[in-house]
Amino acid sequence: MSVAAVAAHDQANRVAAERMTAADPVLVDLRPAIEVVPGMTAETILTSGAPMPWERYTGGQRNAVIGGALFEGLATDPEDADAKLRDGRIVLGACHDHGCVGSLAGIYTASMPVFVVENRAHGNVAFCNSFEGASRKRLNYGVYDADVHASLVFLQDVAAPVLAEALRATDGGIPLRPIIRRALNMGDELHSRNAAATLLLTRELLAPLLGVSRERPAETRDVVEFMVGNDYFFLRLSMAASKAAADAARDVEGSSVVTAMTFSCQEFAIRVSGLGDEWFRGELPTVEAKLFDGHTADEIEFMGGESIINETVGLGGFAQAAAFPLQDFQGGSPDEMVANTLAMYEITVAEHPVYRIPALSFRGTPTGIDVRKVVQTGVRPIMDVGVAGRKGGQIGAGLMRAPIACFAAAAQAFADRHGAEPAPAA
């Protein structure tokens, strides 16, 4: 690249990173997907990963989509759902194309309640559905049975109305940036550890919920018990916040910053700010898991996942050094966590001015993955993830490393588009 081209590239990446770090996500509502999600129809199901034909979905992710169809009443049985997904009577879409992000399989149907998060710095909106509860059997982990159905009905008929009323009683919503900032100081990295953030959110909702409880005491108690009993509750909100931040950084001409990472049961994929809507696809990531008792590595199955939107904006695995208690849950050691975070500075273009890591002397989280830096250094983005089992359900937690191929493909496309030399490999 010429000196001028390098300067333009750096400037474009600065713009993308500034849009990411300036994001001001505010939780404003909780509504049925069909009311708020762009492009959602009564027959639409959204799932994680770059779009693929229905025939390519396998295992838990396939089961989850079918479960979504049954839950929504779009099919009478799995065979009926399969037939309708094949011929298009049920429309399968990618979460990211609708402003959403999916946890694991990431199933959205029309009636499911979704959190609405506004990015008041940029004016865009993002959505995420709710954590399903502490049971290891969940729709997003590829299970749909009577218990999962009951959990989804609870979210829809009990939790959503109470939380929505509480949210509408706040003064313009609940800003998520201060919660994330503070949670990072309290041992969360906002992906596999959300204990502090969930408590901080509960505190924000306490007074509005007391108001709701006057009319609906039993339901409110159930909702409070649900929230305080599930440390993961905040994850979906941080995902929506991260989606709002990452989308703000899209379409900056000349930027090689990653604005989305996602995976399905078949492949990993990324999007890059200056390369439009194209997904750059690669093989599934490698995973180092700490499994729950009674489970073995041969049970691990990929069934999709977009919670790694948090890593895309510098949280989760990128902020591991903020979350030493995580070693008890997903393995590792404090030294390794610090090393993992420090390595992410090598492949990012900015340090977050607000999200900071105490153990690193309050250094800002590494933010804005540059595909060219990934290729140049060989350092692959690290992600903290839940691990799904072949028979459905969560069987552990661990670390994933994004595959290099999609970054290499994106770097090549960037070079082709901007007349630059491809990033030299490490």
Added chain:
Amino acid sequence: MTTVALEADLGVLLERAAGQIARDARARGEGFAIAAVEPDGAVHGVGDVDRPFAIQSISKVFGLALAIRHDAATVWRRVGREPSGAPFDSLSQLERDRGVPRNPLVNAGAIVVTDILLDAYGDAFGAVRGLLRAQSGAPGVDADPAVVAREEAHGDRNAAIAHLIAGYGNLDASVPTVLDHYFRQCALRMSCRELARAATFLVRHGVGHDGARLLSRSDAKRVNAVMLTCGTYDAAGEFAYRVGLPGKSGVSGGLLAIVPGRCALCAWSPRLDEAGNSVAAVAALDAFTTLTGWSVF
């Protein structure tokens, strides 16, 4: 020479450089292998690249990497980084240097590094084995009990070295404990393919196969530098002259070499020269770097 390397597949280059050496070794009834692993993990090889052998002193490179990763300052306080100019198991030099080994790639240095790993990880052997398993992608890598027994049976000189170091206060763990871990790491059995793959983090400037940073770029450079100056016993000058790459040999005939940014090479053949380096492995690496023009010089 460089033009040849740029135009040809690495496997073709290996064959051109080492094919005749492999055939000659086979004609003499000796085993021979050379493997090259590129930064993306692509493997090329000539000869018995999947035949395992005890990696012996080549394990010192991986122990050093782990120790530096944990605490480089302690390593360089307790071990020097100058070529020894003496046999790998020299006692007299250690006496002159008052128990501070000349470098981490002679036996005395590796014994101190093992002591540092015991303090850092609790299980020095397990840490080295874990690193080799993870980086080679071969979960079955383990010590050969027969080699361990042989090391123990003939370990008097190493025991003397360890006691001398301890006498100077440069060991924290007990001599038997340190030697137990040291002997077992020397007895790890790996093939050329596995060993070259395990070393590619030194090709990738400290980044492992999984994309995690194992060593800082500077520390990776430093490990390579120590290999270059100290990795082939008191024949390091001759090795640099002929091959021009960071390298580390073992007395079972293995020889690891690093071409930073390009590939890791591991050659093996059991016949040794007077300095303890494999005759055919050095010849193959000499031919390879002569053919390709790849060296650090």
